Amino acid sequence: MPDVGDLVTAQLVVAPYDTTTQAALSVTAPDGTVTTPVATTADGGQTWTAPLTYTAAGVWRLSWAVSGTGASVEHELVAVAPPPETTTGGRVYATTTDLANYLHAAPPLDSARLLADASRMLDSMLLLVCRYDVDDDGMPTDPDVATAIGRAVCAQVAWWEEIGDSTGAAGVGYGSVTIGSVNLGRSVTSVTGDDSAARQIAPQVLDELRAPHLHDKLWIGALAVPW
Template sequence: MPDVGDVVTAQLVVAPYDGTTSASLAVTAPDGTVSSPVASTADGGQTWTAPLTYTAAGVWLLRWTVTGTGASVENQQVAVAPTPGAGQTGRVYATTTDLANYLRAAPPLDASGLLLAASKMLDTRVLFLCRYDVDDDGMPTDPDVAAAIGRAVCAQVAWWDEVGDSTGAAGVGYGSVAIGSVNLGRSVTSVSGDDSAARQIAPQVMDELRSPDLHDKLVIGAVAVPW
């Protein structure tokens, strides 16, 4: 799958073809903008190519129109992914380097998104109960607190890796499913993604927030975090 910014060569092979064959390309971007890259052939009309730059994420439509011998219209849809890490908003308490050091292994390619998701999860489920000094962006100002929260976020990502799920999809059950003549069924004890292991706070998270070097720098409610 191409990413935003990729420069590619769109290609169409025509059969049959001869000297009367001609092809043109119309490209519709995800926002509906239509452009017409110049198509050319180097083998007498069999293979047509056109330069194309994907400038936005989404589904692009490539519409080739062939006239003369081999006349036809060919449509191709191309899904374009965002630039990795682009478009992510919100506080993120750990970097991919922090995660690699925490895991003692190379982080997953989607590490940036996982760290953002873990930061949001801890913000809404744990950190909103905590009291610590922050800057105007809501980031911890004390280096010990920042490091502890960073480790807690990494612990949550590591937990997701252990359970093999980061969204809670594994917690959604099904009653019965028919595929052709095959029927599958199981007892449903949970139909909510919130019940899955992925939606649980990793045990190591609270261990990191109880780090001895925090002392009175981080408080949960009105009570200091116990050591």
């Protein structure tokens, strides 16, 4: 899978072909913008190539139109990934280095996404009932509190790695499913995954936030486990 910024060579092989064969490429970006890179051939019309740079994440459509001998229309969909360290915005309380140090091991390759997801989860489920000093961006200003919250986020990611689920998908059940003559059934425990272990605050998270040296710097409200 290509990444944003990759310069690639789009290629089409035509058969049959002869000197009348011509090919043109039309590229549709994820936002609908259409460009027409110049396609050339070096073997008399059998192989056509065109340079292309993927400038945005998403699904790109490459459409080749061939005229003359071998006339046809060919379409290809290409999924382009965002830069590895790109997050979806919002506060992120720990870096991949923090996570590696917390785990005492190499972090997973999707650590940036996991840390962003864990930060959003704690923001919505726990930190909104915590009281501590913040700057204009909502980040903790006390170094001890910042470290503790960073470690709490890392603890949540470590929990997800331990249970093998970070989205709650493993907790989604089904009632009865019929495939042809086969019927599968089990009791439904959750239709959303909210009851799964992945959607629970990891036990170590609260341990990090309740460290004795934080008593005068960070207060956890009534919706969370008290001191």
